[in-house]
Amino acid sequence: MKLATGLVAGHEELLCVTPSGAIRVSRMAERYGQSTGSWTIDMVLQQGRSALATLSAWEQQSLEDGMEPEHDYALLAPVTRPGKIICVGLNYRPHVAEANFEVPSHPVLFNKFPNSVVGSGATVDVPADAEQMDYEAELVMVMGKRCSRVSEEEALDYVVGYCNGNDISARDLQFRTSQWLLGKAADGFGPMGPYLVTGDEVPDPDALEITGKRNGVVVQHSNTREMIFSCRYLISYLSHYMTLEPGDVIFTGTPEGVILGQPAEDRRWLSRGDKLTVAIEGLGELDTYIG
Numbered sequence: 001m002k003l004a005t006g007l008v009a010g011h012e013e014l015l016c017v018t019p020s021g022a023i024r025v026s027r028m029a030e031r032y033g034q035s036t037g038s039w040t041i042d043m044v045l046q047q048g049r050s051a052l053a054t055l056s057a058w059e060q061q062s063l064e065d066g067m068e069p070e071h072d073y074a075l076l077a078p079v080t081r082p083g084k085i086i087c088v089g090l091n092y093r094p095h096v097a098e099a100n101f102e103v104p105s106h107p108v109l110f111n112k113f114p115n116s117v118v119g120s121g122a123t124v125d126v127p128a129d130a131e132q133m134d135y136e137a138e139l140v141m142v143m144g145k146r147c148s149r150v151s152e153e154e155a156l157d158y159v160v161g162y163c164n165g166n167d168i169s170a171r172d173l174q175f176r177t178s179q180w181l182l183g184k185a186a187d188g189f190g191p192m193g194p195y196l197v198t199g200d201e202v203p204d205p206d207a208l209e210i211t212g213k214r215n216g217v218v219v220q221h222s223n224t225r226e227m228i229f230s231c232r233y234l235i236s237y238l239s240h241y242m243t244l245e246p247g248d249v250i251f252t253g254t255p256e257g258v259i260l261g262q263p264a265e266d267r268r269w270l271s272r273g274d275k276l277t278v279a280i281e282g283l284g285e286l287d288t289y290i291g
Helices: 025-033 041-047 049-065 093-098 152-158 231-239
Strands: 002-008 011-018 021-024 074-076 085-089 108-112 122-124 137-143 159-166 190-198 209-214 217-223 249-251 275-280 285-290
Touching: 002 021, 002 041, 011 025, 011 041, 011 049, 021 025, 025 049, 041 049, 074 190, 137 209, 137 231, 137 275, 152 159, 152 231, 159 275, 159 285, 190 285, 231 249
Parallel strands: 085 249, 122 285
Antiparallel strands: 002 011, 002 074, 002 190, 011 021, 085 108, 137 159, 137 249, 159 190, 209 217, 209 275, 275 285
8 A cells, every 4th residue: 555645735634545546535534434534644653553454445445436536735755754764874885885984784873853854846955055965765664663672573563664765965064074964964855755655565675676866867776685784674773772663764775876976076966956766666756856
C-alpha cells in the first residue's frame, strides 16, 4: 500500500495512492467506515497495524467501486513532522572512497530536524553563503512501532514503510567545523516522498536499486545491498542507544556519484533551477528543485 500526505484546501490529508490515483482517506472513511473528519499519517502511526488493515480493505473497496481520484492537492512529505531524523554517513564503500574517508567500523551518525522536511516537488532555497550544494540519493525507513534494544532479526518488524530521500548538503557549511550539522540541517535539506510504501510491499530493503538524477542525467546508481551497515543492523544498533518512536525516520546513506567525490576541477555544484530526482525500486520518484 502507498500512503501520501497532501495539502488539500489548506490542511493536511492522508491519501491512499491507488492504481487509479490518489484518494483522500477521509472520503473512504465516510463511505466505508461511517466516520467523518480528516485522516493523517499520525493517526495511522498511532493505531498501527489495525489502521493499515482497515486502509487496505478500504483501498480494495474503492477500486471495486470506481471512486474518483483527487486532482486538487499538493504533495507534502509522507511524514511531515518526524520526532527524530537520524542520518547515516559513509554507508557505501565506493562513496567512502570517493570522499577520501576511511571505511567506518561503526555507523557514522548525524541528524536533521523537522524544518528540513519537504515533499516531492518542493523547491529548496539555498542559504545565502552556501556555494557548494550537493545531492545524496537515499533510502529512508519510517518507524511504525516503539523500538528499544531490538535484535537484527526482528528489526524490520518495527518499520511501517519506506520512501525516497535526498540528503541535500552544503559541503562548505558541512566542513566549516568538525560537526556536519550546519551543512545538513538547513531548511528544506531533507526531501522525502513522493509517498510511503508499506513494509509488506518491500520484502527486502537491503536489495533495492537506487538511482539519483540531475536534470534527467543519471549521476548515482547502486543497490542497497552495497551498504556497509544494513537496514536491519542500523535499526538494531540505534535502538540500543535511543528509543525509536513511531514516525521517526532514518536516512540510510548515499552511494557513490555525489559532486564532492569528483575531482576538484570537475565539480559543478548545484545551481538555481537544477532538478534532482531520486528513484528507488518500487518507491516511485522524488523530485526536488534548487531555488
